[in-house]
Amino acid sequence: MNMKDIIKRNRELQASLNTHNEKVYENMVVYIRLNSLSERATEEALLEILEHLVIGQQNGKMAEEIFGSDSKAYCDDVLVNLPKETKALQFMNMLYFNTLIFMWMFIPKTIGEIIGLFYPAFSEDRISLLPFLISWPFTWIIIWAVLKAIKNSVYGSKGWIALGVSTFVIGTILYVLTDQIFKDIWTIPMNLLISISITCLLFTLQYAFKKYSIHLETKISYS
Structure with missing residues (x-):
């Protein structure tokens, strides 16, 4: 199947x-x-x-x-007794998750550009790359903390859920703050066409990485 x-x-x-x-x-x-x-x-x-x-x-x-x-x-x-991931599958999953993270971090920019068609205050002429680079490792920490909280709450203390939620909230606040503090550093031009193009590129990449990851996974399952 x-x-x-x-x-x-x-x-x-x-x-x-x-x-x-x-x-x-x-x-x-x-x-x-x-x-x-x-x-x-x-x-x-x-x-x-x-x-x-x-x-x-x-x-x-x-x-x-x-x-x-x-x-x-x-x-x-x-x-x-479950099979372990091969190095190739680990690498492909890493590419998939990192691309997925950047895609979801960039989507709000695209939404802002779309809203900017009707309300110009939401549109940006330039955006900084630094908040994305700073938020990237924090995003992994948030994911780890949330998954750790869910996993430990199943057969352990429900207090882990509070830790996961708190980490998520703190991480979201840090992303918003860095986006404001470093908005004029390492900037690139931005408009609706650029934002949509970058979002579509990231979506295509993460989809391709996921498909190939599934292919590698199938080979492991039946080896």
């Missing part, structure tokens, strides 16, 4: 779970996805887990009777 078929089948089976088993499975999904590096192999493993759970439920069993009382330990065993 391809990824779309796996996800579709997962949704169909998950709809048949009772409330308790669905909650247990959802926690397992979050924990495994956030700890795994191999996307396709992860989805295959989750589908296999779900199939076992559905069969067990049909026989009157609850999740604990199938996976044991410590579902986190069960998930850890699953993760140990």
Whole structure:
């Protein structure tokens, strides 16, 4: 099955779970996805887990009777047996995520230029590249903190969620501040055509990187 078929089948089976088993499975999904590096192999493993759970439920069993009382330990065993990313896949994923980050950082500029057609105050003749370069490592820190918070809140303290939200808010404020403080340093010309062109270029690149990443992922899954 391809990824779309796996996800579709997962949704169909998950709809048949009772409330308790669905909650247990959802926690397992979050924990495994956030700890795994191999996307396709992860989805295959989750589908296999779900199939076992559905069969067990049909026989009157609850999740604990199938996976044991410590579902986190069960998930850890699953993760140990998942294939690891190759160097090529790691590099491609790095290109994908970095391009995606820059695309989303640049989209507000494009939106501003579009709004500027009607309200000139939102349009900019030049923009600084420095805020993007400064915000880039902070964005990775924010992503790490948010994912860490979600992962640890599944089988640990819910206080991690507050940490993730706080980091996201602080990072957003820092981006806005750097955009104002360094707006006249390392500037490049800007207008609607340039902003749309850059956004489309970044979108195309991240799409291409993702497609090739999926190709590499498929080779790992069936090697």
